[in-house]
Amino acid sequence: MFNRSVVQKVLRETWQSEAIPRSAPKPSDDQSSVTSQLIYDVFGGEILKIRNKKGWHFYNRIDGKRIDFTGSEFINSSGDNRLEELPSTPDETFDYFAQEDYSTLFIRFIRLFEEAVGLKKYRSGFIK
Numbered sequence: 001m002f003n004r005s006v007v008q009k010v011l012r013e014t015w016q017s018e019a020i021p022r023s024a025p026k027p028s029d030d031q032s033s034v035t036s037q038l039i040y041d042v043f044g045g046e047i048l049k050i051r052n053k054k055g056w057h058f059y060n061r062i063d064g065k066r067i068d069f070t071g072s073e074f075i076n077s078s079g080d081n082r083l084e085e086l087p088s089t090p091d092e093t094f095d096y097f098a099q100e101d102y103s104t105l106f107i108r109f110i111r112l113f114e115e116a117v118g119l120k121k122y123r124s125g126f127i128k
Contacts, residue, residue, distance in 0.1 A: 002043055002062050003117075010116050011035065011069050014109045032058040033096035038109055039067060039101040040090065047088040058093055061085075 015031075036058035040047050045062035052071075059068035094102075113119075 002067075004067065006116055007039070007043075008069055010109060011038075011113045013112050014105060017108050017112075019116075032056075033093040034066075034102055034105060035070050036060050036088075037090060037093040037097075037102065038106060039069070040093075041106065041107070042113070047090065048085045049088040049092075050084060050086065052078060056088075058088060 033056075037046050039045070039060045039062075043060075043062055045060050045067070047058060048061055048066075049056045049058045051057075057071050059071065063068065087109060
């Protein structure tokens, strides 16, 4: 089950981590591509995009609901359907960030998420 408030808290902690490479986008920068890719890889669903003044803004749809952790001014929870939701792909979002930065972000998110939901005891020896 997708718990939006838990995921949002963990994302905030992930971005505040000193383990995130300096070349990775910061919360004040456009980080919609890397965040939407992370959410897609962990929780599934779809990656969608809309055009804004800065270019493309990426977000997710999970279980039919819009999920946007980086741009609430673009996607609101009131069900505003006037936005043109265009499908995107992982290949497209990967064009906006370095793979090494994504890997670091992904591992940090998983560790913090495990702690938040109590899964740490189930972690295999694969991720140290």
